[in-house]
Amino acid sequence: MNRKNAVWAIGFALLLAGCTADNTPFPSKPITVIVPWAAGGGTDGIARALAKEASDVFGVMWTVNNKTGGMGVSGHDFGARARADGYTLTLITYELCTYKALGRANLGPDDFKAIVQINEDPGAITVQADSPWNTLQDMINHAKENPKAVKVGNSGPGSVWHIGAAMLEKEAGVEFTHVPHDGAAPAVVQLLGGHIDAVAVSPAEVRQHVEVGRLKILGIMSKERMADFAEVPTVVEQGVNVVHGTWRGLAAPKHTPDEIVATLEEGCKKVYDSPAFQEAAKQAYLGLQYRNASDFQEFLKQQEIAATEMVSDNG
Amino acid sequence: MEPSIFQGFQVALEFGNFLVLFIGVTLGILIGALPGLTATMGVALLLPFTIGAQMSAAASMSMLIGIYIGAIFGGSIPAVLIRTPGTPASAATLMDGFPMCQAGNAGEALGLVTFGSFCGGMISCAIMIFLSPVISHFAERFSYAEYFALAVFGLSMIASISGGNVLKGMISGIFGLLLATVGFDPVSGVPRYTFGMPGLLDGVSFIPALIGLFAFSQVFMDISILTQGKFEQPALKNMIPRIGGMLKHWFLIVRTALMGTFVGSLPGAGCDIAAFIGLNEAKRSSRHPEKFGTGIPEGILGPEACKSGATGGAMIPMLTLGIPGDAVTAIMLGALTIQGLQPGPLLFKDHLDVVYPFFASMILANIVMIFVGFVSAKYIAKIVSIDKKILLPVICVLSVIGAYAMRQSLFDVAVAIVMGVVGFAMRKWDYPAAPIVLALILGPMAESNLRRALLLPDASVMMFFTRPITAVLLLFAIGTVIFGLRSSMKSGTAVSDAR
Amino acid sequence: MQKILSGELIIGILLILFGSFTFYQAGVYHTQTDGVGPTFFPQVLSAVLILFSLVSIVLSLVKSCSPQELAESCSESTETTKPAFRKIVLCIAGLIVYWAVMYFLGYIGPSIAFLVFMMLLLGERNVLKIACWSIGLPLLLYLVFERILNVPLPVFELRI
Numbered sequence: 003m004n005r006k007n008a009v010w011a012i013g014f015a016l017l018l019a020g021c022t023a024d025n026t027p028f029p030s031k032p033i034t035v036i037v038p039w040a041a042g043g044g045t046d047g048i049a050r051a052l053a054k055e056a057s058d059v060f061g062v063m064w065t066v067n068n069k070t071g072g073m074g075v076s077g078h079d080f081g082a083r084a085r086a087d088g089y090t091l092t093l094i095t096y097e098l099c100t101y102k103a104l105g106r107a108n109l110g111p112d113d114f115k116a117i118v119q120i121n122e123d124p125g126a127i128t129v130q131a132d133s134p135w136n137t138l139q140d141m142i143n144h145a146k147e148n149p150k151a152v153k154v155g156n157s158g159p160g161s162v163w164h165i166g167a168a169m170l171e172k173e174a175g176v177e178f179t180h181v182p183h184d185g186a187a188p189a190v191v192q193l194l195g196g197h198i199d200a201v202a203v204s205p206a207e208v209r210q211h212v213e214v215g216r217l218k219i220l221g222i223m224s225k226e227r228m229a230d231f232a233e234v235p236t237v238v239e240q241g242v243n244v245v246h247g248t249w250r251g252l253a254a255p256k257h258t259p260d261e262i263v264a265t266l267e268e269g270c271k272k273v274y275d276s277p278a279f280q281e282a283a284k285q286a287y288l289g290l291q292y293r294n295a296s297d298f299q300e301f302l303k304q305q306e307i308a309a310t311e312m313v314s315d316n317g
Numbered sequence: 318m319e320p321s322i323f324q325g326f327q328v329a330l331e332f333g334n335f336l337v338l339f340i341g342v343t344l345g346i347l348i349g350a351l352p353g354l355t356a357t358m359g360v361a362l363l364l365p366f367t368i369g370a371q372m373s374a375a376a377s378m379s380m381l382i383g384i385y386i387g388a389i390f391g392g393s394i395p396a397v398l399i400r401t402p403g404t405p406a407s408a409a410t411l412m413d414g415f416p417m418c419q420a421g422n423a424g425e426a427l428g429l430v431t432f433g434s435f436c437g438g439m440i441s442c443a444i445m446i447f448l449s450p451v452i453s454h455f456a457e458r459f460s461y462a463e464y465f466a467l468a469v470f471g472l473s474m475i476a477s478i479s480g481g482n483v484l485k486g487m488i489s490g491i492f493g494l495l496l497a498t499v500g501f502d503p504v505s506g507v508p509r510y511t512f513g514m515p516g517l518l519d520g521v522s523f524i525p526a527l528i529g530l531f532a533f534s535q536v537f538m539d540i541s542i543l544t545q546g547k548f549e550q551p552a553l554k555n556m557i558p559r560i561g562g563m564l565k566h567w568f569l570i571v572r573t574a575l576m577g578t579f580v581g582s583l584p585g586a587g588c589d590i591a592a593f594i595g596l597n598e599a600k601r602s603s604r605h606p607e608k609f610g611t612g613i614p615e616g617i618l619g620p621e622a623c624k625s626g627a628t629g630g631a632m633i634p635m636l637t638l639g640i641p642g643d644a645v646t647a648i649m650l651g652a653l654t655i656q657g658l659q660p661g662p663l664l665f666k667d668h669l670d671v672v673y674p675f676f677a678s679m680i681l682a683n684i685v686m687i688f689v690g691f692v693s694a695k696y697i698a699k700i701v702s703i704d705k706k707i708l709l710p711v712i713c714v715l716s717v718i719g720a721y722a723m724r725q726s727l728f729d730v731a732v733a734i735v736m737g738v739v740g741f742a743m744r745k746w747d748y749p750a751a752p753i754v755l756a757l758i759l760g761p762m763a764e765s766n767l768r769r770a771l772l773l774p775d776a777s778v779m780m781f782f783t784r785p786i787t788a789v790l791l792l793f794a795i796g797t798v799i800f801g802l803r804s805s806m807k808s809g810t811a812v813s814d815a816r
Numbered sequence: 817m818q819k820i821l822s823g824e825l826i827i828g829i830l831l832i833l834f835g836s837f838t839f840y841q842a843g844v845y846h847t848q849t850d851g852v853g854p855t856f857f858p859q860v861l862s863a864v865l866i867l868f869s870l871v872s873i874v875l876s877l878v879k880s881c882s883p884q885e886l887a888e889s890c891s892e893s894t895e896t897t898k899p900a901f902r903k904i905v906l907c908i909a910g911l912i913v914y915w916a917v918m919y920f921l922g923y924i925g926p927s928i929a930f931l932v933f934m935m936l937l938l939g940e941r942n943v944l945k946i947a948c949w950s951i952g953l954p955l956l957l958y959l960v961f962e963r964i965l966n967v968p969l970p971v972f973e974l975r976i
Contacts (some may be wrong), residue, residue, distance in 0.1 A: 032966060040647055050655050054368050065365045066968050069724060071509075071519025072501050076724070079515050106501070106508065107515065150774050159506030179774050182504055184585070184765075187640045191584055194638070197460035208660040210639050285657045354965075362965045425830065484872055488831065491865045495838055497859060502854040507845050509854060533911075535905045543938060544900035566912070707949055710934035714927055717918075718957055722967050727919055742902070746827055764857045771852050811920050 028088055028262050032063040036084070036092040038077025039186060040070045044206060044288060048121050049093045051282040055273045073097060073158055075107045082113040086255040088262035091117065092226070096162040096248040099306040103313040104160045111302035115258050118270045119251035119282070119298040122291035123204040124224035125166035127154075127237070131218045132197060138221040138240040141200065145176035153198040154178045155189035165312055166223060166246040167202035172315070173242045186196050193217065204248065205231055206287035223247060230287055249291065249305075251298050267295045322446070325673025333453035334379045337372065338481075338678060341380040342685045345387020346693075350395050352528050353719020355404045356388035356588075357644040365676050374656040374671060379678045381652055385645050386682040389588055389628055390434040390690065391623065398700050399712060401532040405523065406624045408531070408754045409592035413476065413609060413616025420612055423698035425559070429614050431690030432563050433570065433621030438683035440574035441581070441629025442768075446676050449665075452582045452630070453637040461581055461770035462780050466790035467583070468763035471590055473794035474597040475752040476801025480610055483805045485748045493756025494763075496521050503765040504772070516728030523757055524732040530750045532716040533737025536709050538744060543705050566615055567614055570622045573598050577626020580732075582633040587643030588624045589758050593751075595623025597797060606804040623631045629679060635660050636672065835865040847855035869914045906937055923969040927954040 035053055039045040046068060053064035068179035074097045081092025094114060101107045127138060135141040145152045148218050156164040159182040171178050183189040186203040193201045194216060201208070205228065211217040221237040222228055223246045237244050252270060254263055273279055274292055293301055328334065341363070342355040348359035362382050367377035392404030397414035408431060456763075459467075472490065479486020499510040500520030511517040576598060577591040598617025600606045609616050632641030639661025641647035653660050658671055665672060694714065720733035740750055770776055781787050839862035845854045884953040931950035940946055961967045 032969070034966075040644070046651050046653050050364075050368075050651055053365065055653060063365065063622070063966075067725075068361060072515075073506060075501075075515070076519045079518075080724075080726075104506065106506070107518070153773055159502075178458060179772060181769055181772060182506075183769075188584055191352055191457065191638065191640055192460060195457035195460060210659060210663050214662040214666075215663075239424075282655065282657070285659070286654050365966070474926070482945060484868060488865065488868045488872060491861055491868065492831070492834075495861050495865065498858045498861070502845070505847055505854045507847060507854045509845050509858065510841060525818065537907065540903050540907055540938065541897075541900040544898055545901050704940075706935060706938040706940040707945065709938060710931045711953060712948065713907075713934060714931060714957070717911070717914065717927075718923075718961065718969065721969070722961065725968060727915065727970065730915050730918075732910070737911075738908060742827070746823055748827075767851045768857075768960060 028265055029060050029062045031089060032065055033060065033088070034090050035064060036067050036073035036081040036090065037066055037068045038070065038078050038081070038092070038097075040068060044186075044204065044286075045093055045095055045155050045250055047286045048283070048288055049128075051279055051286070052093075052120065052252070052270075052273060054282070055276050055279045056269065057196055059269050059272050059276070069150065073106065073160060075101060075109065077093075078099035078120050079107060080107055081253070082109060082255055084255050086259075088258055088266060089174075091252055091254050091266070094302075095250050095255045096305070096309075099302065099309040100165070100313060102159060102306070103310040105291040106160070110249045111253075111257055111299070111306055114253035114302075115263055116295050116298035116302060117252040117266050118274065118295065119249055119253060119280065119291060119301065120270075120274055121250040121288055123206060123249075123289045124222050124228070124245075124247035124248055125163055125202055126205045126208070126222045126234075127170070127200055127202055127220045128205075128208045128212070128217050129200045129220055130193060133199070133218070135220065137235075138237060138242065141220060142174045142176055142242070145174075145178060145200070149177040150179050152176075152200065153181055155181045155183055155192055155201040155203075155204060157186040157189060158184065160180050160313075162246075162248040163202045163204075165309070166244070169244045169246055169312065170202070170223075170237065170242060173244050180246045190217075193196055193248065205234075206289075207285050218315055228289070247289075263295060320425060322673050322676060324670075325675070325677035326681075328375050328674035329379060329677035331375075334373075334376050334674075334678075335681070337367075337376050338379040338383045338681055339685055340681055342387040344688055345384035345389075346391035346394070346686075347387075348384065349388030349391025349393075350403045351719060352395060352401050352403055352532050352716050353524055353655065353722055354388075355524060355723075356385050356392070357648065358723065359384045359388045360645050360648045361480075364648060367652070368655060370726035374653070374658060375674045375678075377652060377656065378649070378671075378675055379682075380650050382675070382678045383682045383685070386438060386628060386679070386686050387689075389625060390431065390686050393430045393434070395699060396429075396452075397430060397617075398423060398698070399532075399708070400535045401712065401716070402527060404588075404753065405758065406588035406592045406627075408527065408589070409478075409596040409624070410617055411531070412596070412751060413612050415612075416610065417612030417617070418698075418701060422612070423696055423701050426612075426617060427618040427694040427698055428563060429557075429563060430621050431687055431694065432560065433618040433689035434625040435683055435689070436570045437574040437577055437622035437625030438628055438686070439680065440571060441578040441626040442676065442679045442683065444575070444578045445629040445632055445679070449633045449637050450608055452633050454577065455579075456582050456584070456634060458786060460784075461766040461773075462784050462787045463790065464583075464585070464766040465763055465770055466669050466781065466787040466794070467580075467586065467590075468766065469756060470790045470794040470797065471593060471759045472763065473797040474593055474801070475755060476798045477597055477606075478593070478751050478755070479749045479801070479805065481805055482747055482749070483802055485746075486752050489743065489748045489750065490752035490756045493753035494760045496526070496753070497757050497760025498764065503761060504768045505814075514728070516726060516732075520761075521728075521736075521757070522720075522724060522729045522732055524723045526736045526757060527736020527754060528716045528720045529733040529736025530740035530743075530753060532712060534731065534740030534744055536712055536716075537737065537741040539705055539709055543709075549659040563614065563618065566618050569599055569602060569615060570618055573619050573623035574626040577623035578617065578630035578633075580623075581627030581630025581642055583630075584640055584642055585762065587631055587645075588627040589754075591627035591630075591756075592620040592624040593755055595620040595626075598623070600804075601800060603799070606800075612768040625683075631677070634673075636664060636675070637662065639664075680785065691702070777813055825873060828873035828876070832866050833870040835862040835869065838862040839866070861938075903937060907934065910934060910937070918970050922971040924954050924958060927957075 037049045049066045056064045101109045122297035186207045188200045219234045223237045348354045392407040393410045396402040396407035396411040400415045402408045414426045475490040573595040580591040599615045600609045631646045634640045634642045635646040720730045842855045842858035881953050917926045928950045
């Protein structure tokens with residue numbers, strides 16, 4: 003029985019330690035970042051790069067918890083309902099602003115308190131390298147002559163890239179066949195196999211295949227050309243007025259005390275500026291974009307309005 | 318100097334790297350053996366640890382590979398001993414493993430699991446090392462129609478795994494397929510059968526459902542047996558597995574391992590589908606298919622070899638295309654990215670110094686796994702001799718926590734309890750549970766890919782006949798159904814002859 | 817024998833009701849889309865489920881006409897006696913209470929209580945064994961999940 007008693011004693015001691023920890027200044031125990039998307043994806047990559055550096059800056063462990071499914075609703079919902087003590091944060095993404103408009107969940111940016119925005123990635127239209135289309139206009143012309151013949155893969159119904167492709171469709175006055183997948187990666191595989199004509203995903207998600215010469219990017223939906231893909235023209239340059247992208251940022255449940263959010267914001271700024279984080283983002287070809295708490299909250303509000311308009315326009 | 322596989326072994330065998338690999342495998346076996354903790358979760362949970370401990374790329378990959386291989390193997394331990402699959406992939410092994418264990422041959426059953434797993438893993442490693450580019454090119458030819466046909470092939474196995482009663486098996490399967498439609502429709506995004514419950518948006522959670530169907534229903538069953546005083550502790554004989562007898566089935570092992578490797582290499586199809594394909598293949602090629610389900614070695618070796626074959630297969634699209642083959646490799650992909658390495662076509666070109674140690678770790682993990690498995694089998698098998706009055710409450714608590722842990726949701730615990738009652742009712746009236754598992758795995762794959770295929774402007778029903786891979790897979794499916802019906806009729810007559 | 821037959825009938829009818837419900841409910845999800853919409857699959861499945869359940873009912877009725885076959889299906893060792901059934905119901909009730917209480921009281925307390933309840937239910941009378949297992953296991957699991965794997969388990973908190 004000695005071993006049993008020992009286990010009991012240790013457990014009890016730890017329990018006591020856990021109880022007394024509550025009075026120490028924030029943060030005093032591990033912080034969990036909820037990622038509403040699958041491990042291995044772009045959002046997950048950002049979260050893990052952030053968590054790695056933040057563990058050093060804050061002096062407590064940051065862990066990443068992927069709560070996937072339901073087109074990101076599960077994770078966002080969990081994050082919004084988490085204990086508002088600053089120990090459970092959520093890496094919110096563009097889709098959060100579309101749930102109400104799409105009638106998926108009564109969940110929006112109002113359920114969160116923004117901390118920082120860290121990333122922004124534009125959409126891009128990518129085709130096989132040996133495709134007859136060399137510019138976006140080639141593809142649009144083909145689509146004009148053959149409505150619905152162009153098969154465009156995206157990362158899920160109502161996902162940020164689905165909306166991006168729909169915006170392109172509307173601006174150019176053509177009709178595509180949209181093929182939704184479970185995430186960007188399966189869509190890219192289908193494009194590699196030549197089963198669809200194009201994918202609307204971020205440049206980072208196709209970059210490797212572009213570098214080895216299997217895919218080519220026709221246009222990027224950013225305001226200006228991207229430094230990493232300087233030779234690829236923007237969609238706007240090619241006469242279609244679409245600027246569209248996803249963003250990711252850190253947020254806490256809405257009732258989180260302001261001083262905790264301020265502590266987190268300050269620390270996250272340090273993380274964002276750290277060379278290691280900048281390097282990690284560059285390695286993964288993730289676009290960096292910083293907004294502080296109040297700017298990010300304001301940005302979220304605008305995004306929700308814009309997304310609602312977009313969805314009601316496109317049906 | 319050109320990096321070579323030998324250099325890979327040099328790196329992987331460095332003391333630190335080998336130590337974490339060993340710890341990874343052992344921990345993986347534990348994680349896999351706990352109901353509710355899957356390989357995916359094990360890798361996800363230990364990833365921050367490898368980062369926190371400032372491990373090198375080689376060490377952290379060694380650890381994650383160890384956990385992956387260990388957990389996929391470990392899941393079969395409780396499946397065999399207490400009829401509770403630790404990971405979904407082990408639901409197939411259970412059907413012959415548990416009866417064998419009930420007959421007193423727990424040690425032998427564990428030995429078969431270990432050996433089958435090891436062979437499958439090693440064969441798939443060889444394929445991964447030598448044929449990765451070829452396999453990944455073939456996998457690219459899989460489009461929506463092919464995935465749909467693969468799912469139909471998988472579902473056709475319901476006919477062969479339902480035991481004597483194919484009709485009840487089909488009813489179970491269709492019930493499972495209906496359960497699988499709960500949640501957001503992956504093609505249109507419409508939420509179905511959710512009734513406003515956020516816990517259902519992602520569908521009926523698979524792991525808690527599995528815990529309910531197997532663990533809880535078995536607990537209820539055991540309570541019934543225990544109360545009636547009919548319970549006998551299974552005797553513990555044949556504690557040491559004999560390899561000689563296993564080698565007799567070498568051809569089955571090689572075939573199922575190859576199939577597993579290929580299934581694993583398809584993004585979106587992994588160990589769980591492979592395990593059932595392995596069982597199906599073992600039964601199809603057997604000279605006495607009616608003995609399946611009574612505890613015969615082929616019924617363990619087939620699914621185990623195929624399941625572990627999928628581990629090497631899942632690495633192929635990750636390494637060659639930078640696209641995960643399953644949920645576990647998705648996390649490994651993330652881990653490599655954090656280490657500043659982008660898996661994909663460029664990795665093979667520029668970073669063979671990473672690729673070779675990776676291969677070596679896969680092989681070593683399998684060797685460590687068979688070592689740990691054989692050494693510990695004798696002790697682990699004793700679990701069956703624990704007093705049921707203690708064991709059943711413990712299983713209940715483990716199951717509740719396991720159901721909770723996956724998504725940290727009490728809703729999932731409720732799902733497990735409800736499915737436990739359903740599972741118990743099903744067992745009482747002879748409805749097999751395995752078809753529900755198969756349906757939950759394959760339902761979404763069948764539906765979404767059929768609908769994607771029909772969405773395309775050039776779609777027609779003819780494509781299921783004119784696309785060669787699709788046609789072959791659908792032919793397999795028809796063959797499996799016919800075979801299943803015939804063998805169930807045969808076993809039906811065999812039973813009445815015996816009386 | 818009669819029990820087995822009526823059981824088959826009840827299950828068949830329940831499945832038909834279930835299938836009818838899912839069939840009706842699937843109609844709600846009807847959308848204007850290209851190809852096959854979200855309604856199609858569940859409706860086909862529901863229809864097949866209803867069909868198979870009907871066949872199953874008919875088969876069990878046919879079987880009941882031949883007493884020999886019915887006897888065969890009864891000879892299962894899975895038959896549950898009344899006291900056993902009562903214990904199973906108590907176990908399920910225990911699980912439900914355990915689940916409900918965990919929401920308010922966290923994980924440790926209810927787990928200990930549940931383990932004690934279950935062991936007593938199954939006839940364990942050795943106080944020392946009950947105490948060791950029911951306290952040791954929850955604490956061990958707490959250590960493994962919270963401290964090693966970093967999976968937060970439910971804790972006691974005031975909920976309104």
